[in-house]
Structures are given as structure tokens and as C-alpha cells.
Amino acid sequence: xxxxxxxxxxPVNEPVLSYAPGSAEREELQDMYNKMYNQDxxxxxMYIGSEQIHTSDKREMTPPQEHGxxxxxxxxxxxxxxxxxxxxxxxxRKSWAAYSFVDRATIFLKAADLIAGKYRAxxxxxxxxxxxxxxxxxxxxxxxELIDFLRFNAYFAQEIxxxxxxxxxxxxxxxxxxxxxxxxxxxxxxxxxxxxANLPAAMAMMGNVVxxxxxxxxxxxxxxLMEIFREAGVPDGVINLITVxxxxxxxxxFKHPDFSGLHFTGSTAVFRHLWKxxxxxxxxxxxxxxxxxxxxxxxxxxxHSSANVKAVATGLLRGAFEYQGQKCSAASRAYISDDIxxxxxxxxxxxxxxxxxxxxxxxxxxxxxxxxxxxxDKIKSYIDYAKDQTDCEIIAGGNCDDxxxxxxxxxxxxxxxxxxxxxVEEIFGPVLTIYVFPSSEFDETLxxxxxxxxxxxxGAVFAQDRYALTKAKDALENAAGNFxxxxxxxxxxxxxxxxxxxxxxxxxxxxxxxxxxxxxVSPRTVKETLVPVEDYRYPFHS
Ligand code: NAD
Numbered sequence: 001x002x003x004x005x006x007x008x009x010x011p012v013n014e015p016v017l018s019y020a021p022g023s024a025e026r027e028e029l030q031d032m033y034n035k036m037y038n039q040d041x042x043x044x045x046m047y048i049g050s051e052q053i054h055t056s057d058k059r060e061m062t063p064p065q066e067h068g069x070x071x072x073x074x075x076x077x078x079x080x081x082x083x084x085x086x087x088x089x090x091x092x093r094k095s096w097a098a099y100s101f102v103d104r105a106t107i108f109l110k111a112a113d114l115i116a117g118k119y120r121a122x123x124x125x126x127x128x129x130x131x132x133x134x135x136x137x138x139x140x141x142x143x144x145e146l147i148d149f150l151r152f153n154a155y156f157a158q159e160i161x162x163x164x165x166x167x168x169x170x171x172x173x174x175x176x177x178x179x180x181x182x183x184x185x186x187x188x189x190x191x192x193x194x195x196x197a198n199l200p201a202a203m204a205m206m207g208n209v210v211x212x213x214x215x216x217x218x219x220x221x222x223x224x225l226m227e228i229f230r231e232a233g234v235p236d237g238v239i240n241l242i243t244v245x246x247x248x249x250x251x252x253x254f255k256h257p258d259f260s261g262l263h264f265t266g267s268t269a270v271f272r273h274l275w276k277x278x279x280x281x282x283x284x285x286x287x288x289x290x291x292x293x294x295x296x297x298x299x300x301x302x303x304h305s306s307a308n309v310k311a312v313a314t315g316l317l318r319g320a321f322e323y324q325g326q327k328c329s330a331a332s333r334a335y336i337s338d339d340i341x342x343x344x345x346x347x348x349x350x351x352x353x354x355x356x357x358x359x360x361x362x363x364x365x366x367x368x369x370x371x372x373x374x375x376x377d378k379i380k381s382y383i384d385y386a387k388d389q390t391d392c393e394i395i396a397g398g399n400c401d402d403x404x405x406x407x408x409x410x411x412x413x414x415x416x417x418x419x420x421x422x423x424v425e426e427i428f429g430p431v432l433t434i435y436v437f438p439s440s441e442f443d444e445t446l447x448x449x450x451x452x453x454x455x456x457x458x459g460a461v462f463a464q465d466r467y468a469l470t471k472a473k474d475a476l477e478n479a480a481g482n483f484x485x486x487x488x489x490x491x492x493x494x495x496x497x498x499x500x501x502x503x504x505x506x507x508x509x510x511x512x513x514x515x516x517x518x519x520x521v522s523p524r525t526v527k528e529t530l531v532p533v534e535d536y537r538y539p540f541h542s
Contacts, residue, residue: 006102008105008155009109009151009155011495013494013496014148016139016140016144019135025120026363029124032122033125033360042072042073042220042223043073043074044074044222044223047226047239047240048085048241049085049092050237053075053077054075055075055076055077057076057078058073058074058076059074061074061219061220063359064217064372065361065404066359067402067404067405067406071129071220074219074223074243076244077242077244078248082211083252085240086183086258089237089240090182090183090209092237093179093182096238097178097207097208097209101158101207104205105154105157105158107232108150108153108204110233111231114232115142115146115150119224119227123142123143123193124139125138126142126221126224127221129220130221131190131220131371132360132368132369133360134366134368135360135363138193142221145194145494146193148493149197149201152495153202153205156513157206157514157517170529170530170531171527172528173525174525175525176526177206179207179209179520180208182261182286183258184208184210185210185262185263186200186203186211187213187270188212188218188264189265189267190217190371191323191326192265193218193225195511196218196225200212200239201239202517202520203261206517207521209238209239210239212239212240213243215266217371219243226239246270250277255281256284257284260285260286261289261290261292261519262293263292264291264294265293265328266295267426270295271295271506274293275293293507294499294500294506294511295328295506296426297426297458299319299455299457299458299459299480299489299490300332300335301315301316301319301334301460301461301488301489302446302459302476303335303340304461304468305337305340306463306465307340307462307463308462309344312336313351316331316344316432318488318490319331319489320430321367321410321430324408324429325427326370326371328505329457329458329490329492330489330490331432331490332432333434333435333453334435335437335449336434336436336437338437348396352410355367355410359405369407369408370406370407373402373406375406375428376400378428379427379431380408383408383431385421385422386413389420391417392414392422392433395413396409396410397430398411408431409430410432412433414433414434417435418435418448419452423435423453443471450476453504454503455503455505456478456501456502457505458480458481458489459479459480459482459483460484460485460486460487461473461476461484469485478503480501481501481505481506482497482499494512495512498510
């Protein structure tokens with residue numbers, strides 16, 4: 001019973017710690033990394049209702065930077081575990097959906113504070129170890145972005161509930177923001193610990209119960225997230241973690257009559273497949289399921305002849321190669337005006353030559369390994385393909401070494417063909433392809449940028465000429481859901497640059513904003529008449 005109208009604390013972005021040499025956070029994180037690296041292998045259960053489930057099907061967890069090292073195992077489940085998770089979610093639904101928003105929000109605000117405090121080093125270290133992020137990439141993802149998601153979402157959820165209809169004299173109209181009827185399904189990618197947590201948490205905050213299937217390569221940090229959720233007070237059955245084969249989960253979930261929503265982040269092909277499957281089962285559902293998917297990208301940087309060459313080179317390097325280009329927002333195709341190309345190339349190649357590659361355990365490494373064998377092989381096949389073609393040359397990197405970890409040098413391909421394969425397809429690795437355009441053909445180049453790929457996630461334009469900037473912004477209106485002027489196309493901050501793209505990149509429901517949370521409620525309009533009429537006749541009858 002809430003005796004008052006309460007206000008969620010106003011959210012402020014979590015400050016990013018520097019991890020500079022000598023800082024307390026650096027020492028704490030290094031100690032935690034080493035402790036987790038050296039501890040006995042762990043055994044990660046599935047979390048279904050109140051139970052932690054272990055199976056005989058153990059799958060190895062290894063760091064991408066050292067695939068011979070075993071961090072532990074997770075327990076692979078089957079169809080029975082998917083069914084069990086759905087049953088546990090539906091059992092928890094009534095109490096959770098009826099629980100007051102203040103209490104639900106408090107749980108997730110507590111989770112944010114736990115991450116900002118005692119779990120920060122552990123969550124960052126688990127992300128470094130199992131997903132191959134350096135300390136800074138782990139900090140901005142696993143800690144800061146996730147803390148922001150949780151705090152801002154509580155605030156946005158409250159704002160949504162405050163949107164209420166007008167009431168004419170004698171009546172009181174109200175909108176109730178109900179949870180979806182049934183259970184929801186969160187399917188999350190390997191590359192962001194924050195996204196892995198936010199997809200189930202955003203739905204749960206709005207009163208939904210969730211079956212959560214993470215990527216196999218993110219299970220190690222997913223377990224830390226479950227530890228945090230549980231300590232914060234998320235009740236049993238509200239978020240159920242299952243580690244099963246995607247299609248096995250999909251087969252049960254999408255045929256279930258109580259399935260009410262999919263919150264997905266991952267590749268475009270998988271999302272399309274899931275959507276089609278949902279469509280095929282439409283007549284079986286009690287309610288139309290909500291479908292939110294944030295998917296692939298082929299993100300661009302355009303540099304006009306008026307651009308600051310150092311800023312362009314820095315944008316290219318950070319935008320394309322941080323976290324080895326394994327960000328949906330990573331710059332992977334660039335269009336540079338020919339009159340500034342020499343300067344940009346000079347700075348870019350000089351800077352690239354200073355990058356150190358290796359394990360995140362050594363904080364001086366900027367580049368780490370790509371996530372797994374499958375990714376390594378795929379990225380290498382694109383580099384090998386480029387090596388064989390006549391309309392491109394590799395001007396930096398190009399070497400791949402999987403002897404200890406899955407290491408791929410930051411690779412720059414220069415092409416004379418703006419529709420070269422690596423200008424068009426998502427590679428999801430440290431490969432940037434550059435096309436140098438004649439400075440007199442800026443307008444034509446913008447058309448090319450707009451039409452080259454099926455995606456529309458992020459893009460950036462560098463220019464000091466304001467006419468050029470606004471021209472690009474207008475010409476590329478539909479080419480990116482997150483558009484950057486004189487900045488790299490990565491690093492969206494919750495509450496500042498709500499994130500998502502359209503076309504092949506997803507439903508553009510903007511994670512970290514009220515727009516996303518709105519998808520997880522089913523409003524009910526209540527009209528209450530204070531003194532009901534007692535005579536059927538209208539004045540025109542007399
Ligand atoms: P992925 O599509 O391979 O996997 C995503 C999730 O889907 C995983 O949990 C996987 O196990 C599951 N899955 C795969 N097949 C399935 C099936 N048939 N049924 C049910 N689940 C299934 O993606 P990934 O390699 O983990 O992540 C990289 C991709 O994610 C890239 O394409 C990247 O652009 C995209 N991404 C997009 C955003 C965004 O906000 N737009 C953010 C992060 C990543």
C-alpha cells in the first residue's frame with residue numbers, strides 16, 4: 001500500500017572511472033581479475049524459479065585471449081528447462097505484476113548501487129575475462145551503461161505512468177500501465193554485459209516476468225548479473241536464466257500461448273528468423289506479442305574536405321577498433337574526401353602503429369581478442385578475401401593469430417570500389433574499409449552512403465563547413481538511427497543518446513529511453529463516473 005506519490009531519484013550518468021596507473025580502482029580491478037583468473041573453475045547453474053539447476057551437459061567457458069584456459073563450465077539445458085522456466089515465470093507473474101512500481105523500481109535501483117559499489121570490479125573483471133574487453137571497455141559497458149540503464153529506466157517508467165488522460169466534469173479517467181499478459185523472452189548477445197542485463201531488467205521493471213537466454217559466450221558475466229539481481233531482491237521466477245540452444249528455446253517459447261513479448265539484441269538474420277517464427281504461430285497466442293529487436297549495422301564515417309584530419313583519424317581509430325570492432329555501432333566503412341586523405345592516412349597509420357594487442361590482463365593493451373573461433377574464422381575469411389582482390393589493398397594490419405587467443409590485427413582495407421564486399425556486409429570485427437571520393441562529388445557520395453547497405457544503425461559526418469554538415473544530416477536522414485556530427489559513431493550514453501536503428505538494424509525502440517519501456521506495458525483505460533445518470537433520455541427527446 002503506497003501512502004503517497006513518490007518521486008524516483010533524478011538520474012545522473014554514472015561517472016566513468018579512469019583506471020589510470022596508481023588509481024585505487026585500477027589496483028582493485030587488477031586484483032579481482034587475477035583472483036578470478038586463478039580461482040578453481042566455476043560451475044554456472046541455470047536459474048529457474050527458486051532453483052539453481054545443474055545438468056550433465058557441461059560446456060566450457062574460456063577467455064577469448066587464452067582459449068586453452070578453462071574459467072569454468074555452464075550447464076546446458078534442454079526443452080524441459082525451457083518449459084520449467086516458462087512455468088516458473090508464469091507462477092511468479094501474479095504477485096510481480098501486482099507489486100507496486102515503487103517496490104519494483106527500488107529493487108533495480110538497488111542493483112544499480114550494488115554495481116556502482118561492491119560488484120563493480122567483479123562485473124568488470126568477469127567481462128574482461130570472458131568477453132575480452134579491456135578495463136575501459138568493461139567499465140563503460142558492464143558498469144556505467146548498466147547502472148545508467150537501471151537508474152534512468154526507473155525514472156522513465158515513472159514518467160510514463162504520470163501520463164494520464166483528461167477528465168471531463170463528473171468523471172475521472174485513468175490509465176493503468178499493466179504488465180503484458182503472459183511471459184516475455186529476452187535473447188541477448190555476447191558483446192555487451194549491459195545489454196544482456198537490460199533486456200530482461202527493462203521488461204521486469206514494467207511488471208513482466210522473463211525467460212532470459214544469454215549468448216553462450218556471455219554466460220560467465222551473466223552469472224554475476226544473476227548474483228546481483230538476487231541480492232537486489234528480484235524475486236524467484238521473475239528473471240529465469242536458461243542456457244540452452246537458441247532454436248531449442250525458440251521452439252518451446254514461440255509455440256506457447258502465453259508468450260507475450262520478445263526483447264532481442266543480436267544479428268539481423270537471427271531476428272528475422274525469430275520474427276517469422278512468431279508470425280507463423282500468431283493464431284496460437286492469447287495476445288499479440290510485442291517484438292523489439294536491435295540488430296546489425298554497417299556503420300559509416302564520412303569526412304568532407306573541410307574536416308579536421310586529426311579528428312577524422314581519431315574517430316576512425318576509436319570508432320572502428322575499440323573492442324575489436326565488435327560493437328553494433330562500430331565504424332566499418334569510411335568515405336574520405338581525396339583532398340584530405342593523405343593527412344588522414346598519415347595520422348591513422350601512425351596511431352595504429354602505436355596500438356598494443358594482447359590480453360586485457362595487461363592494462364596497456366588497447367586491442368584484445370575477438371570473441372570466439374567462429375568469429376575469428378569469419379573475420380579472417382573477409383581479410384583473406386580482400387588479400388585476393390585487385391580493387392583493394394590492405395594498408396594496415398591483416399595478420400591473424402589464433403595460437404593462444406583469437407587475435408586479429410586492426411585491419412584497414414583501401415578500396416577503389418565503393419561497393420566492395422567489405423563496404424557492404426557486416427563483419428563484426430576489427431576491419432575498416434575506406435573509399436576515397438573526389439572532393440567535387442560530396443553529394444553523390446552521400447547518396448552512395450545511403451544506398452550501400454541494408455542497415456541504418458549509426459553514422460558520423462566530419463566537416464567544419466556547416467553547410468556540408470547540414471546537407472549530410474538531411475541526405476542521410478534514414479541512413480542511421482544514431483547520427484553523429486564531428487564525433488565517432490560509437491559510445492551512446494543512456495539518457496543522452498537513446499540508441500537504436502531502423503531498416504535492417506532493428507525496430508528502433510531506443511534502448512535507454514521511455515520509448516523502449518512503453519513496449520512492455522499494455523495500458524488499460526479506466527473511466528469512472530462519479531454520479532451515474534439515471535435517465536436514458538437525452539435533451540433532444542423532449
Ligand atoms: P547472434 O544473433 O549470433 O546471437 C544473439 C542471441 O540470439 C544469442 O543469445 C544466440 O544464442 C541467440 N540465438 C541465435 N539463434 C537463435 C535461434 N534460432 N533462436 C533463438 N535464439 C537464437 O548475435 P551475437 O553474435 O551474440 O551478437 C552480435 C550481433 O548483435 C551483431 O550482428 C551486432 O550488430 C548485434 N548487436 C546489435 C546491437 C544493437 O543495439 N543494434 C547491440 C549489440 C549487438
